[in-house]
Amino acid sequence: MTKPLLEIKSLTKHFVSKKGFFGQEKVVRAVDGVDLTIYPGETVSIVGESGCGKSTTGRCILRLIEPTAGEVFFEGRDICKLSPADLRGVRRDMQLVFQDPFASLNPRKTVGRILEDPLIVHGIGTAQERQKRVEEIIEIVGLSKQHLSRFPHEFSGGQRQRIGIARALILRPKLIVADEPVSALDVSIQAQILNLMQDLQKEFQLTYLFISHDLSVVRHISDRVAVMYLGRVVEVADKESLYRNPTHPYTQALLSAVPVPDPKRELQRIILEGDLPSPSNPPAGCTFHPRCRSCMDVCRSEIPLLRQKEEGHWVSCHLE
């Protein structure tokens, strides 16, 4: 069996906020014990609604946010224990693509400079070699050399996202964490970027951790999918298995809520009552129980563990 590229074990991130001078400390459990394994060459998606902790998980993996507890093994090394210098070395192999292509590119730098920066930071090549790599990468993502002297504001959203991808790619990383990379884009442009990401994956043998709230996009791009709710993974499975046979009541409701572009389709929608509870005061037991239609007594008191239901299909639910 191949070795995992990334292994996350009980990853936890609690943010502490204080209200007022004498106020009580409030702990926001953004990520609460996430386990996830990613093998080389696959695309694993984390899907969930706002506030479920999917972005925080992505950032903890790169240690852009320090996790409170847990372990993140990248090629067998626990990156949570690395010194800043060692961490920098590892970060060459794991890069991030951000959601907002408007906010994530420095407006005062030319595109050429934006793309060259990672090479400078990691001390790669001479000025000429760097220039050559920058020129290569910009064409790989479907833009041209002429674009290198321009500034980010001269580009459309889709083009900016191409630049963001080029910046992540220039170090030839093994893992790319893409945090909602197409959410800010129109659907015709979104399709261009998704196709580009798939092409790049084949060409450079990339592994993707894809973070998104869009279940259609996730179905299209992923090999495996993890569904998160209130800081926990509630279901992980192969794409086919998850979409054909969603098992956790939350996954079922989530999938049934997606509007399908077919006016003749009969709606069989599970409408969830109420809103997401606050992650600073999550419900006891299964955090989904107040909104669950199959709630039992045990759900109110005991936290369900992830159990394997079928080969590769894990669910955390008390239902048999």
Next chain:
Amino acid sequence: MAAMLHIDQLRTSFAQSGKSLTIIDGVSLTVQAGETVGIVGESGCGKSVTSLSIMRLLGKNAEMTGSIRFEGKELLTLSEKEMQKIRGNEIAMIFQEPMTSLNPLQTIGKQIGEPLRRHLGLSKQAAKERAVQLLREVGIPRAEEIVGEYPHQLSGGMRQRVMIAMAMACSPKLLIADEPTTALDVTIQAQILELMKKVRAENHTSIVLITHDLGVVAEMCHRVIVMYAGQIVEEAEVTKLFEEPKHPYTKGLLNSMPSVSVDAERLEAIPGSVPLLHEMPAGCRFAPRCSHVMDICREQNPQLLPVEGGQKCRCWLYQEGDER
């Protein structure tokens, strides 16, 4: 019977540093009583400006020509005072971002009460009671307490419910919903769509639904208008649009969407991007991105004409009613 809303050759332009930029170019559409018409298109296609034109909510630098008739009454020539009597009363609007479109300094009750007091002349007390009732109708728990709370104390889904309650306060005949669920999570979106269907059924309201989400269109609309770069490129019954899209842009939109129920190896993206306002192509505006482009497309912009199947399409492939 006169149509609820009839827009004829609407052209909206903005004066900007001495130049005039045309955002909406000759949009005509009709909404019948009780009908839901969807306007779809990507950012910058002019769908939101169309809705703001109907409400006459654009700034002073906006210039509108053509005609917008609401129950036979021309809106473009009404004075601001007369328009105020219609806004929030006979025509109401729901905006995309409920946080920025609610007043953060006023309680929910006061904001819902405002149209009631203004248009229906209710007393303060009566308006408050009605506000509680309206909040209950849109499914807000603890309505008596919520009327005294401020928008920031509510979640996004709750705020959108408040917006709907406010829009429905005076039982408008026409509701304009501009991306009403775009800022919401999918499970909350499902709640809001259900609510809009309920409200529509109870009040027989006509709705103009502006969205970029074809899934929402399929679920909510009777008829659909597809806009591209300020013009209507296709108009069709909802089932026709999804089963037999005619315009290459509509087909492109449908093909570029990933599906939650079907697997596709690769998406068919539309190449390129929307042309900028000041560099609109001379001929068909979609020609630079179109896979069926012909010589004539680059020279002349086609008309929006009826094609077989009862829909309308702006494309040289279908001119004079026959398929080339």
